[in-house]
Amino acid sequence: MKIVLPGGSGQVGTILARHFHATGHEVVVLGRKPVQTAWRSVVWDAQTLGPWANELDGADVVINLVGRSVNCRYTPANRREIIESRVRSVQLLGEALARCNRPPRVWLQSSTATIYAHRFDAPNDEATGIIGGNGPNAPDTWDFSIDVATSWEKALDSVHAPHTRKVAMRSAITLSPDREGVFDVLLGLVRRRLGGRSGDGKQFVSWVHEHDFIAAVEFLIQNDAMHGPVNIAAPEPLTNAEFTRVLREAWGVRFGLPAAKWMVELGAWALRTESELVLKSRRVVPGKLLEAGFKFRFPSWPGAARDLCERWRQSASPIR
Numbered sequence: 001m002k003i004v005l006p007g008g009s010g011q012v013g014t015i016l017a018r019h020f021h022a023t024g025h026e027v028v029v030l031g032r033k034p035v036q037t038a039w040r041s042v043v044w045d046a047q048t049l050g051p052w053a054n055e056l057d058g059a060d061v062v063i064n065l066v067g068r069s070v071n072c073r074y075t076p077a078n079r080r081e082i083i084e085s086r087v088r089s090v091q092l093l094g095e096a097l098a099r100c101n102r103p104p105r106v107w108l109q110s111s112t113a114t115i116y117a118h119r120f121d122a123p124n125d126e127a128t129g130i131i132g133g134n135g136p137n138a139p140d141t142w143d144f145s146i147d148v149a150t151s152w153e154k155a156l157d158s159v160h161a162p163h164t165r166k167v168a169m170r171s172a173i174t175l176s177p178d179r180e181g182v183f184d185v186l187l188g189l190v191r192r193r194l195g196g197r198s199g200d201g202k203q204f205v206s207w208v209h210e211h212d213f214i215a216a217v218e219f220l221i222q223n224d225a226m227h228g229p230v231n232i233a234a235p236e237p238l239t240n241a242e243f244t245r246v247l248r249e250a251w252g253v254r255f256g257l258p259a260a261k262w263m264v265e266l267g268a269w270a271l272r273t274e275s276e277l278v279l280k281s282r283r284v285v286p287g288k289l290l291e292a293g294f295k296f297r298f299p300s301w302p303g304a305a306r307d308l309c310e311r312w313r314q315s316a317s318p319i320r
Contacts, residue, residue: 001020001025001026001060001061001221002025002026002028002058002059002060002061003016003020003025003026003027003028003059003060003061003062003063004028004030004055004056004059004061004062004063004104005017005027005028005029005030005062005063005064005065006030006044006046006062006063006064006065006066006089006093007030007031007046007064007065007066007067007089007110008029008030008031008063008065009029009031009033009035009041010065011174011176011178011180011181011182012065012110012171012174012213013029013065014178015174015176015178015210015213015214016063016214016217017029017037017039018038019214020039021038021039026039026040027039027040028040028041028042028055028059029041029042030042030043030044030046030052030055031043031044032044032045032046042055046066046085046088046089046092047088047092048092049092049095049096049099053096053099056093056096056097056100056103056104057099057100057101057102057103058100058101058102059104060104060105060106060221061104061105061106061107061108061221062093062097062104062106062107062108063108063110063217064089064090064093064107064108064109064110065110066085066086066089066110067082067085067086067089067110067152068081068082068085068086070082070145070148070274070277071273071277072272072273072274073269073272073273073274074141074144074274079144082148083147083148083151086148086151086152086155087151087152087155090109090152090155090156090159091155091159093107093159094158094159094160094161097159097161097164098160098161103161103163103164104164105163105164105165106164106165106167106220106221107156107161107164107165107166107167108167108169108217108220108221109152109153109156109166109167109168109169110152110169110171111149111152111153111168111169111170111171111229112145112148112149112152112170112171113170113171113172113206113231113232113233113282113284114145114146114148114149114280114282115131115146115149115150115153115170116129116130116131116170116282116283116284117129117130117131117132117146118138118142118203118280118281119281119283120202120203120204120281120283122283123237123283123284123285124231124283124284124285125231125284125285125286125287125288126170126228126229126230126231126287126288127287129231129284131146131150132146132150138280139276141274141276142276142280145276145280149170152168153168153229156168165224165226165227166227166228167220167226167227167228167229167230168228168229168230169217169220169230169232170229170230170231170232170233170284171208171213171232171233172206172207172208172231172232172233172234172237172282172284173205173206173207173208174207174208174209174210174213175207175208175209175210175304175308176209176210176308177308177311177312177315178315179315183308183312184312186247187247187251187308187309187312189256190244190247190248190251190253190256191251191253193253193255193256193257194256194257194259195244195247195248195253195256195257196244196255196256196257196258196259197240197241197244197245197256197258197259198240198244198258198259198261198264198278198279199240199259199260199261199264199278199279200241200261201239201240201241201242201244201258202239202240202241202281203239203240203279203280203281203282204237204238204239204240204281204282204283205237205238205239205240205243205282206233206234206237206282206283206284207233207234207237207243207301207304208232208233208234209234209297209298209304209307209308211297211298212234212296212297212298213232215294215297216232216286216289216294217232219289219292219294223292225292226288226292230286230288230289231284231285231286231287231288231289232286232289233284233285233286234286234296234298234299234300234301234304235285235286235290235296235299236299236300236301237282237283237284237285238301240278242301243301244256246301246302246305247301247305247309249302249305250302250305250306250308250309251309261275261279264278264279
C-alpha cells in the first residue's frame with residue numbers, strides 16, 4: 001500500500017511510519033520541515049493546497065495526525081491554535097481529496113479518548129460513553145479538551161468524501177519505549193523515585209501498547225465495516241494508583257513519592273502544561289474493536305509494563 005501520514009513526524013507517526021516501512025509499504029510523511037528518514041518526507045504548511053496534494057491521488061490510506069500539542073498552558077492563544085490546527089488540517093485534506101482522480105479508500109483521522117467525560121462509575125465505549133459533562137467542580141480546561149475532540153470529529157464528519165471510508169481514532173495514550181515519548185517520561189519519574197500516585201490516585205488511566213495500536217490501525221484499514229468513531233485503548237483501564245504501582249513493580253522500584261493534587265497543579269504550572277493531562281479520569285474501553293473480533297496482545301497493564309521496561313533497557317537510541 002501507499003500510506004500518507006500528514007503530521008507523522010511525532011512519536012505516534014514515527015511508530016506507524018517505522019512499522020509500515022519495515023513491512024514493505026510506501027510511506028510518505030507530510031511535515032513542516034524536511035526530515036532525513038528511511039521513508040519519504042514531503043513538506044507542507046498544513047494550511048494551503050500545494051504539490052503535496054498529489055501524494056494523495058492514488059494513495060491507499062491517509063492517516064491524519066496533525067494537531068498542535070496539548071502539552072501547554074491553555075491560554076486563549078494556545079486554545080485557538082490547538083483547535084484551528086486540527087480543524088484546518090481536516091478541511092484541507094478534504095479539499096485535496098476532492099481533487100483526486102483516485103482518492104484514498106480509507107481515511108483514519110486522529111481523535112482522542114479525552115472526548116469522554118471524567119467518570120469513575122462505568123467505562124466509556126462508543127455506544128454508551130458520555131461525551132462532555134465533567135461535573136460542576138471540574139475546571140474549564142477539562143471542558144476545553146472535550147471541545148477540541150468534538151470540533152475535530154465534526155470537521156471530519158463535514159467532509160464530503162463519498163469514495164473514502166472515514167474513521168475517527170479515539171486513541172488513549174500510546175506507549176512505546178522510544179526516548180522522549182510518554183512512557184519514557186513516566187519511567188523517568190519511576191527511576192527517580194517520583195513515580196507515585198497523582199492526586200488521590202482514583203482517576204482511571206486508559207492506555208494502549210504500541211504493538212496493539214499498530215495492529216488496531218491495520219485492522220481498521222483492512223476491515224471495511226469499521227467506520228465512524230472507534231476507541232483505541234486496552235480493554236483494561238485501571239486507576240492511577242494501580243497504574244503507577246504496577247510500573248514501579250515492573251522496573252523493580254519499591255517506592256514512588258506520591259504527588260498531592262496541589263503539587264500536581266503547581267508542577268503543571270511550572271512546566272507550562274495542564275494538570276488535566278494527569279488528574280482527569282479516562283476510563284475508556286474498545287467496544288467496537290472487541291465486537292469486531294480484534295485481539296489484543298497486551299490487554300492488561302502488568303504484561304505491557306514488563307515488555308516496555310525490558311525493551312526500554314535494551315534500547316539506547318532516541319527516535320530516528
